[in-house]
Amino acid sequence: xxxxxxxxxxxxxxxxxxxxxxxxxxxxxxxxxxxxxxxxxxxxxxxxxxxxxxxxxxxxxxxxxxxxxxxxxxxxxxxxxxxxxxxxxxxxxxxxxxxxxxxxxxxxxx
Amino acid sequence: xxxxxxxxxxxxxxxxxxxxxxxxxxxxxxxxxxxxxxxxxxxxxxxxxxxxxxxxxxxxxxxxxxxxxxxxxxxxxxxxxxxxxxxxxxxxxxxxxxxxxxxxxxxxxxxxxxxxx
Numbered sequence: 001x002x003x004x005x006x007x008x009x010x011x012x013x014x015x016x017x018x019x020x021x022x023x024x025x026x027x028x029x030x031x032x033x034x035x036x037x038x039x040x041x042x043x044x045x046x047x048x049x050x051x052x053x054x055x056x057x058x059x060x061x062x063x064x065x066x067x068x069x070x071x072x073x074x075x076x077x078x079x080x081x082x083x084x085x086x087x088x089x090x091x092x093x094x095x096x097x098x099x100x101x102x103x104x105x106x107x108x109x110x
Numbered sequence: 111x112x113x114x115x116x117x118x119x120x121x122x123x124x125x126x127x128x129x130x131x132x133x134x135x136x137x138x139x140x141x142x143x144x145x146x147x148x149x150x151x152x153x154x155x156x157x158x159x160x161x162x163x164x165x166x167x168x169x170x171x172x173x174x175x176x177x178x179x180x181x182x183x184x185x186x187x188x189x190x191x192x193x194x195x196x197x198x199x200x201x202x203x204x205x206x207x208x209x210x211x212x213x214x215x216x217x218x219x220x221x222x223x224x225x226x227x
Contacts, residue, residue, distance in 0.1 A: 034215065043200055043218040044153070088153065090216075097166050098143065098216060100153040 003027065004091050004101035012107045019076040021087050021104050026070070029094030033065055033072045036088040038103070044088055047074070079108045112137065114203050114219035122225045128189040131222045135182050135203030141165075142184040143216060144176060147198040156199075159184055160206070188224075196226045 006023050013019045021035075032051045036044035050056045050063040050072065062075040072091075076083055089101040115134045123129050135142050144156040155168040159178035176186040182203075188195055202216035 036218075043198075043221045046215060046217065049215055097155060097158075097168075099155065100145075102152040 003099045006101040007104045010105040021074040023089030025091045027093040032092035034090040038086045116219040133184045133201030139203035141204045145200045
């Protein structure tokens with residue numbers, strides 16, 4: 001079992017729809033969770049972090065964390081073509097390493 | 111505040127050579143991590159430095175090494191290059207090493223694209 005797993009993708013949504021990106025992790029003691037966006041040919045950029053159970057909202061983005069289920073998700077409301085990118089889930093584990101998932105490619109269709 | 115900088119941005123080497131990549135973290139950040147990104151393997155953790163000490167290391171051969179200087183700048187070295195070392199090498203800095211909470215947030219540099227021929 002991989003330490004951090006994400007939807008295999010690619011995920012296609014129409015413009016204006018909600019995009020839902022999922023991530024599961026294996027280390028139950030993991031403490032901090034991050035979502036990064038990476039455009040083709042660019043380095044990852046932080047979208048948001050979350051470390052408490054529940055929802056965290058930032059503009060059109062909402063991160064949801066459920067530690068009991070070892071699950072973290074990212075919702076993008078009113079998706080725009082500029083949101084087309086690869087989304088990386090990262091988890092800070094109990095053994096002090098930040099592990100990245102393989103990423104989910106999102107395509108927003110105008 | 112300036113972001114993370116990496117030099118050089120692009121590098122072409124041949125098998126058997128060695129290479130040194132440099133990373134300057136965001137001012138005030140003391141933790142620097144290095145990652146290798148390839149299409150097949152995704153983002154793989156190489157190592158992390160804090161206060162000139164290696165705190166964590168990923169599952170890479172000993173040909174990959176690094177160090178951190180007193181000003182928090184970091185270098186990584188790859189010796190005896192192999193074709194499979196072709197990748198984007200990313201450096202990320204954070205205030206402190208992963209300890210829980212917002213301070214864990216890592217900010218990435220633009221990367222160094224290494225091509226081994």
